[in-house]
Amino acid sequence: VQRMDRESAPILALNGNLDRTGCSFLDEWLDQTTSPGERVVNVDLSGVRRFDARGLAALVSAFERFRSSRRVLRVVSASDKVRSTLERQGLDFMLKAY
Numbered sequence: 001v002q003r004m005d006r007e008s009a010p011i012l013a014l015n016g017n018l019d020r021t022g023c024s025f026l027d028e029w030l031d032q033t034t035s036p037g038e039r040v041v042n043v044d045l046s047g048v049r050r051f052d053a054r055g056l057a058a059l060v061s062a063f064e065r066f067r068s069s070r071r072v073l074r075v076v077s078a079s080d081k082v083r084s085t086l087e088r089q090g091l092d093f094m095l096k097a098y
Contacts, residue, residue, distance in 0.1 A: 003033050009040035011076065015047030018055035018082070026058040027065070030073075039071055042096075046077040052083055063094060 002013045010059050012033055016022055060073075064071040066080075074096040078086065086092050 001029055001035065006042075007010070009042050009074075010034065010038060011042040013044040013047060016089045017050040018045065018048050018058065019052040020054050020076055022050075023055045023058035026055075026062055030062055036071075040074065041066070041071065042074050042076040043076040045082045046079050048079045048082050051079070051082045056085060056089065056091075058060050059094075060091065 001015075002036060004011045004013065010033075014029070018026065024068070029095055030041070041046075063073050073094075073095045075082070075086070083092075083095065086094055
């Protein structure tokens with residue numbers, strides 16, 4: 001996990017797996033690397049190698065949690081696996097070009 005501070009919003013880059021083992025860390029990772037005052041948080045998932053249904057559920061849950069607190073979680077870059085999964089599930093609205 002790497003945080004890059006940008007003028008408009010931080011970018012959090014995740015490398016590795018967002019699957020059964022990795023998804024349990026997503027909320028903790030977001031909580032530890034962002035503050036409630038940051039209204040927009042960009043997530044770079046281009047380094048994610050494995051992405052399964054549990055990873056998808058964790059990402060959607062985080063997206064909803066941010067939205068319910070009037071914050072925005074955006075996927076600004078994604079590996080082919082993540083991108084195709086989001087598109088197949090009709091969740092490509094989560095993808096935003098940066």
